[in-house]
Amino acid sequence: MNGIRELTIVQVALAYVFVLVVLAIVRARGIRREKEILLASIRMTLQLVLVGYLLVYIFENPHPLITVGIILLMEAFAVFTVFRKFKGKLSGGLKRVIALAICSGTILCLLYFLLVVVRIAPWYDPQYFIPIAGMLVGNSMTGISLGVKSLLEGMTVRKASVEEALILGAEPREAVREIINSTFDAAIMPTINSMLGMGIVFLPGMMTGQILSGTLPTTAIAYQIAIMFGIFGSVSLCVILLLQLGYRTFFNKEHQLR
Amino acid sequence: MFRFDSVTFLDILRVPSLMIGGGRVTSLLGASGSGKTTILRMLNKMVSPTAGEILYHDRPLREIDSVLHRREVCMLSQTPVMFEGNVRDNLLAGLLFRKAPLPEDTVLSETLDRVHLNKPLSEPVDKLSGGEKQRLALGRVLLLDAPVYLLDEPSSSLDENTAVAVIEMIASCVREKGKTLVLVTHSAAVAEKYSDDIVEIRNKVAERRSV
Ligand SMILES: Nc1ncnc2c1ncn2[C@@H]1O[C@H](COP(=O)(O)OP(=O)(O)O)[C@@H](O)[C@H]1O
Ligand SMILES: [Mg+2]
Numbered sequence: 119m120n121g122i123r124e125l126t127i128v129q130v131a132l133a134y135v136f137v138l139v140v141l142a143i144v145r146a147r148g149i150r151r152e153k154e155i156l157l158a159s160i161r162m163t164l165q166l167v168l169v170g171y172l173l174v175y176i177f178e179n180p181h182p183l184i185t186v187g188i189i190l191l192m193e194a195f196a197v198f199t200v201f202r203k204f205k206g207k208l209s210g211g212l213k214r215v216i217a218l219a220i221c222s223g224t225i226l227c228l229l230y231f232l233l234v235v236v237r238i239a240p241w242y243d244p245q246y247f248i249p250i251a252g253m254l255v256g257n258s259m260t261g262i263s264l265g266v267k268s269l270l271e272g273m274t275v276r277k278a279s280v281e282e283a284l285i286l287g288a289e290p291r292e293a294v295r296e297i298i299n300s301t302f303d304a305a306i307m308p309t310i311n312s313m314l315g316m317g318i319v320f321l322p323g324m325m326t327g328q329i330l331s332g333t334l335p336t337t338a339i340a341y342q343i344a345i346m347f348g349i350f351g352s353v354s355l356c357v358i359l360l361l362q363l364g365y366r367t368f369f370n371k372e373h374q375l376r
Numbered sequence: 377m378f379r380f381d382s383v384t385f386l387d388i389l390r391v392p393s394l395m396i397g398g399g400r401v402t403s404l405l406g407a408s409g410s411g412k413t414t415i416l417r418m419l420n421k422m423v424s425p426t427a428g429e430i431l432y433h434d435r436p437l438r439e440i441d442s443v444l445h446r447r448e449v450c451m452l453s454q455t456p457v458m459f460e461g462n463v464r465d466n467l468l469a470g471l472l473f474r475k476a477p478l479p480e481d482t483v484l485s486e487t488l489d490r491v492h493l494n495k496p497l498s499e500p501v502d503k504l505s506g507g508e509k510q511r512l513a514l515g516r517v518l519l520l521d522a523p524v525y526l527l528d529e530p531s532s533s534l535d536e537n538t539a540v541a542v543i544e545m546i547a548s549c550v551r552e553k554g555k556t557l558v559l560v561t562h563s564a565a566v567a568e569k570y571s572d573d574i575v576e577i578r579n580k581v582a583e584r585r586s587v
Contacts, residue, residue, distance in 0.1 A: 262552035285422060286516070287447035288473035372424055373442040 122331045134159070143300045176244045185242040189228075189251050193221045196259040204266055209376070211367035212266075215360060220262055223356030231348040253324065253345060254352040257309065261353035265305035265360050273368055281375060290369045294319035298361050305357040309350050316346065377524070377556055378419060380582075383428035385414050391428070391582045394575065396558060401550060405579030406538055412560045413454055415575075415582060416526045419558065420451045447474055450522035454529050454560070456513035457522075464497040465489070466512055470520045479519070491515040492538055492539035507533045511542065518549070524556040532562070539567045543570060 137159045144151055176184055197217045203206065208216070228251055232238050251304075273280070275292045283289055283293035316322060324345060328338035370376055377398035380391040389411035396402050396419075406412050415421045418430060421442045428500055430437045437445070450470075460467050467484050471477075472497035484497055491511040495504070504512065510533050517525065530546065547570045550557045565575050568587060576585045 183385055278457045279459060282453060283469075283473060285420065285446060285451050285453060286470040286473050287443060287450075287520075292473055343483075360396070372421060372438070374422060374424070 173244075173248070176248070180240070180242065180244050182240075182242040185244050185247050186246075188248055189225070192251055192255045193224065196220050196224075196255050196262075199259060200263055200266060203263055204270070208266075208271055209367055211279070212364055215363045215367060216262060216266065218363065219356045219359035220255070220258060220260050223359050224258045224352050227348055227352035227355060228254050230351075231344070235344055235348070249324075249347065250348070254349060258352045258356040259347045261305045261309065261357050262360055265301050265357045266310070266364075268301040268304040269297065269361070269364060272301060277375070284375070286371065290365065290373055294365045294368075298365060301361060302357060305360075308353060313346055313350065316342070324344075377433065379431040379434075381429045381431065382416070383425045383430060385411065385418065385423070386426055387580075389414055389580055389582065391415070394582060394584060396556075397573065398556050399554050400572040401547065401557045401559065401570055401575040402575060403571040404575050404577075404582075405562070405564060405567055406566060406582075408562070410577040410582070411582070412577060413528055415577075416451055416528050416560060419526055420446050420449045421563070422446075422451070428458055436546065447520075447563075448522060449524040449526060450520050451526040452517045452519050452528055452530055454532070455516060456506075456509040458501040458509055458512070461501065462497065463493075463495055463499045463504075463512060466501055467497070467516050467519060470516050474520070475519075484519075487515045487519050488512075490518065490549075492541055492545075507535070507538070510534065511538075514542070514546075522555075525550065526558045526560075528560045529562065530559070541561075 137155065141152055141155060144155065176188070200216055200220070201213060228247075231254070232246060232250060233241060236246060236250075273294075275337050280293045280297070283292070312322075322342055325338045325342040328341060368376055371373055378394075378396040380394040382393070383391040383538065401418065404412050404415060414423065418425055418437075421437055421440070424438065432440060432445070432449070444556075458466055464484060467487060468478055481497060488495065488497075491514050493508060493511040495512075501509065501512070502571070510530065514527075514530050517527075525546075527546065531542050534542060543566060546557070546559075549555075559567075559571065571587065574585050574587050575582055
């Protein structure tokens with residue numbers, strides 16, 4: 119296996135041809151999206167360059183505090199992204215549950231994956247810790263977003279039947295059982311579908327990257343299988359925590375709907 | 377059985393002092409929007425008073441577990457809410473929530489007869505009319521055989537004859553078994569004919585009036 123072909127700056131610049139072609143077409147057709155396309159392209163470039171230098175620094179100077187700090191930043195970013203997405207619709211209680219679900223769900227799975235499955239040493243090795251954390255947190259954030267959306271919708275659309283169940287003497291957990299089940303489905307289906315399509319419909323990014331950089335495809339696949347289960351576990355755990363704790367925030371201690 | 381002690385609910389309703397007797401039929405009268413439903417919901421703890429206290433068997437409601445209380449003080453909502461499924465699923469819903477033993481189909485069919493609903497148990501509920509749903513919801517709560525019933529306009533969407541028959545059935549069932557009934561109705565005639573006590577809401581205040 120060969121190592122990866124280095125890309126020079128000129129070669130990267132050549133890739134900008136894609137953007138220029140699209141810009142030309144957009145302008146010719148009078149679609150007013152030039153600004154957005156240009157902004158997205160430039161932002162993407164700058165962000166990645168910065169992250170690249172940052173990662174180089176971190177990899178050369180590994181330190182447990184830096185690794186921990188970066189994980190915490192990722193968690194905070196994920197939590198606030200979800201808050202922003204549902205601005206004005208989340209109660210204080212539900213916000214706390216979301217933060218708790220994302221953080222404890224991903225950190226638990228991350229530690230298990232790195233220390234028990236991959237067994238990295240030292241435990242804070244940023245080369246493994248950071249990209250794997252990124253994948254777990256990113257996917258779990260998507261799962262939580264879907265879960266929150268479906269939970270809020272369910273509690274609105276099915277409010278009357280939740281009330282009726284309470285009136286008939288149901289425990290709150292029984293009254294929301296169907297909402298919980300359909301929310302779990304909605305949040306977890308994308309991950310299950312991506313497992314179903316993997317290798318046939320698409321080659322996942324991590325595996326493609328490893329293969330490009332010279333890793334044996336069999337090794338890359340072993341990693342991909344493991345990380346897929348890691349992601350599945352993390353998304354599921356986060357969503358289960360969200361649901362088991364989250365439905366309670368819709369009721370007060372007298373078991374009445376808030 | 378129930379005692380209201382200086383109860384207020386927001387600025388909607390006041391119940392300065394009121395007793396609702398056990399083993400009796402009490403009708404609750406008042407204009408639409410006067411707070412009749414709110415009183416029933418306070419009685420079975422679906423909402424709590426903003427001020428004051430309601431006692432049940434001399435115990436403050438807020439000290440009683442809400443879920444257990446709702447199983448004993450059984451309420452029929454004003455607008456029937458059906459769960460997905462057929463007539464049988466809906467008849468059994470309350471028992472399922474209580475994790476109580478389920479009766480045979482013959483018992484379910486008898487219940488449908490009692491509420492004058494002539495539909496097979498396997499009929500999907502989305503095919504039922506408003507009045508049919510109302511009777512099914514009534515059957516569902518009668519099946520629970522609770523000691524106290526709170527019925528919120530149980531005959532509002534029924535034709536006159538069926539309404540009379542249903543009210544007769546409820547009244548005789550309650551009296552036979554010595555149950556307690558609080559009946560919300562918009563008909564003073566119904567209230568006077570069937571009840572031992574009448575409570576009326578006027579100018580946002582609920583008070584006993586003579587029968
Ligand atoms: N939880 C609540 N918060 C605010 N207003 C309410 C609440 N419940 C009922 N109301 C209002 O109280 C009034 C009385 O309602 P209701 O008890 O349903 O009257 P009724 O059953 O006599 O028609 C209505 O104006 C209703 O909108
Ligand atoms: Mg009403």
